[in-house]
Amino acid sequence: MTAQLEHANYTVSDPAATADWMQKLFGWHIRWEGNAIAGGHSKHVGTDTHYVALYTPGDATKPKYTSYEVTGGLNHIAVVVDDLDATERAIKQHGFVTGNHADYEPGRRFYFHDDDGIEYEVVQYD
Known part of the structure; x- marks a missing residue:
């Protein structure tokens, strides 16, 4: 059996705003939303089979680097x-x-x- 990617989870400043433009521009829908770790909130937006989990801890700060320069960066x-x-x-x-x-x-x-x-x-x- 070949594995397939089901979802990716990453931190955004406002999951609702990001999910909104993703729904409009990509035709996706909200699959789930609710409380998450560290007092945060998540929205899962995508298709019936694949999605992105948009997470915010509520007080996220902007990174001080570019992800292309950091091992493990998105x-x-x-x-x-x-x-x-x-x-x-x-x-x-x-x-x-x-x-x-x-x-x-x-x-x-x-x-x-x-x-x-x-x-x-x-x-x-x-």
Whole structure:
């Protein structure tokens, strides 16, 4: 049996705000939300089979480094879409800035950062 990724869990400043734009831009839905460790709160947002757990301890601070320079850092989250151009338009309309566009075998991609500085890759496969 081959394993598949079910979810990723990472810290954001406002799980509700992050889940909101993910629902609008990626078509995802809330799977669960509730209290979490250390007096925090989590929202699980995604599809019926895969999701991200958005956690906040309530008083998270911004990191003082770039994740690409720290072992164990989160470098980016990637999502696959059916229409890269339409998704990019929606992301720009939301106010995020896209960049680092590339065509590569077997698809196309771009990146953007959310309000917490988390990098997302959006890819469409041919």
